[in-house]
Amino acid sequence: MPRNTKQRHAIRLAFEIAGRPLAPEEALAAARRAHAGLGIATVYRAIKAALEEGWLVAVELPGSSARYELAGKKHHHHFHCRACGKVFEIAGCVENLRKLIPSGFRVTDHDVLLYGYCCDCAPAPIASDSISATDRLP
Amino acid sequence: MPRNTKQRHAIRLAFEIAGRPLAPEEALAAARRAHAGLGIATVYRAIKAALEEGWLVAVELPGSSARYELAGKKHHHHFHCRACGKVFEIAGCVENLRKLIPSGFRVTDHDVLLYGYCCDCAPAPIASDSISATDRLP
DNA sequence: ATAGATGCAAAGGGTTTGCACTTGA
DNA sequence: TCAAGTGCAAACCCTTTGCATCTAT
Numbered sequence: 273m274p275r276n277t278k279q280r281h282a283i284r285l286a287f288e289i290a291g292r293p294l295a296p297e298e299a300l301a302a303a304r305r306a307h308a309g310l311g312i313a314t315v316y317r318a319i320k321a322a323l324e325e326g327w328l329v330a331v332e333l334p335g336s337s338a339r340y341e342l343a344g345k346k347h348h349h350h351f352h353c354r355a356c357g358k359v360f361e362i363a364g365c366v367e368n369l370r371k372l373i374p375s376g377f378r379v380t381d382h383d384v385l386l387y388g389y390c391c392d393c394a395p396a397p398i399a400s401d402s403i404s405a406t407d408r409l410p
Numbered sequence: 411m412p413r414n415t416k417q418r419h420a421i422r423l424a425f426e427i428a429g430r431p432l433a434p435e436e437a438l439a440a441a442r443r444a445h446a447g448l449g450i451a452t453v454y455r456a457i458k459a460a461l462e463e464g465w466l467v468a469v470e471l472p473g474s475s476a477r478y479e480l481a482g483k484k485h486h487h488h489f490h491c492r493a494c495g496k497v498f499e500i501a502g503c504v505e506n507l508r509k510l511i512p513s514g515f516r517v518t519d520h521d522v523l524l525y526g527y528c529c530d531c532a533p534a535p536i537a538s539d540s541i542s543a544t545d546r547l548p
Numbered sequence: 549a550t551a552g553a554t555g556c557a558a559a560g561g562g563t564t565t566g567c568a569c570t571t572g573a
Numbered sequence: 574t575c576a577a578g579t580g581c582a583a584a585c586c587c588t589t590t591g592c593a594t595c596t597a598t
Contacts, residue, residue: 275572275577296563311580316563318578332472334521337562351515362512366504366522374500376529377489383472384504385521391514413552413597434588449555454588456553475587 274321282306283318284327293331293339293350293359331359334385349384355393362386412459420444421456422465431469431477431488431497469497472523487522493531500524 274280286302287294294302300315319340322328331339333352339359351360366384373379388394412418424440425432432440438453457478460466469477471490477497489498504522511517526532 273577277572277578279579309580312562313564313581314579317565320564321578330473334470334472334523335468335476338473349510351512351517354518360512360515362510364510366506366510368505369522369524372487372500372502372504372522372524374489374498374529376532377498377524377526378532379489379524379526380492381525383521383523383525384507384510385523386507386510386515386517387519387521388515388517391512394514394516411552415553415597417554447555450587451556451589452554458589459553 274325278307279303279310279314280318280321282310283315284322287328287340287342292361293341295337295339299340333359349386351386351388351390353390353393354387355389358390360390412463416445417441417448417452418456418459420448421453422460425466425478425480430499431479433475433477437478471497487524489524489526489528491528491531492525493527496528498528 282303282305283299285306286299290298290302296312296315296319299319300310300312303315304310319328322340323330327343328340329343331341331350333339333350336352336357341361345361347365348361348363349365351362352358353360369382420441420443421437423444424437428436428440434450434453434457437457438448438450441453442448457466460478461468465481466478467481469479469488471477471488474490474495479499483499485503486499486501487503489500490496491498507517507520
């Protein structure tokens with residue numbers, strides 16, 4: 273069974289505080305505020321363990337590394353900011369999904385992804401070249 | 411300007427015949443039927459060139475490598491088979507996307523992805539462990 | 549003739565793993 | 574105590590790139 277190490281506690285805290293899905297590098301940066309020497313391998317292992325323990329779920333995105341968020345939320349989708357790279361949760365779902373299903377296919381699951389500029393980036397979209405190093409995501 | 415090499419012709423043919431988005435490895439396998447010695451680097455370079463020439467577009471998928479399909483199709487989305495890994499085009503779109511947008515956010519684009527079992531895999535879903543080497547995708 | 553394209557192999561970037569050391573229960 | 578967890582570095586996988594060679598134009 274899992275141990276309450278300082279590292280894993282810092283990592284869990286990072287996800288709880290974030291309020292949005294985090295990439296491993298984002299989780300590392302956030303968790304290092306609570307535990308400075310933290311290594312990236314530990315973050316990956318903690319995420320893997322958390323997925324198995326069930327309190328974290330993967331948010332996989334087209335063309336970008338996976339993010340992870342706390343489990344247990346109700347059905348929702350995600351918004352991916354093209355400027356800062358952050359991913360946000362969006363409530364609700366769409367309609368008429370069922371009519372899209374080709375005959376003979378069996379659908380078990382779906383994703384809806386919105387792309388654009390988040391509330392911080394929308395007013396004056398940041399050119400990707402000018403993103404500061406601290407805001408740049410993997 | 412681009413040259414009409416045998417390799418690029420074989421690669422283009424692969425996309426035209428497929429009728430669905432292909433991953434680089436799938437395109438390689440298909441194009442090798444027309445040009446045996448083809449190398450994967452050439453496929454990647456041909457895809458990159460085709461994207462710039464505009465006759466191919468990327469289909470990026472959560473948690474999977476990108477696929478590519480012929481450009482110029484009308485608005486559509488994709489289905490990703492969990493058994494064989496193939497990606498299929500699905501016609502149409504959903505409704506009420508707009509109501510999902512959080513205030514202050516600007517949406518430029520969206521994706522809808524369906525997951526499940528394609529018409530070949532739906533009747534008796536293949537366990538991922540038993541996928542044959544030739545059907546396994548990257 | 550010559551710039552573009554190819555194939556091989558080596559380099560990159562993100563993720564995973566082996567190993568010796570540390571630490572929580 | 575001692576297995577789980579950690580940090581480092583090496584291994585991995587997919588993708589890109591350097592380089593010598595080839596080839597369409």
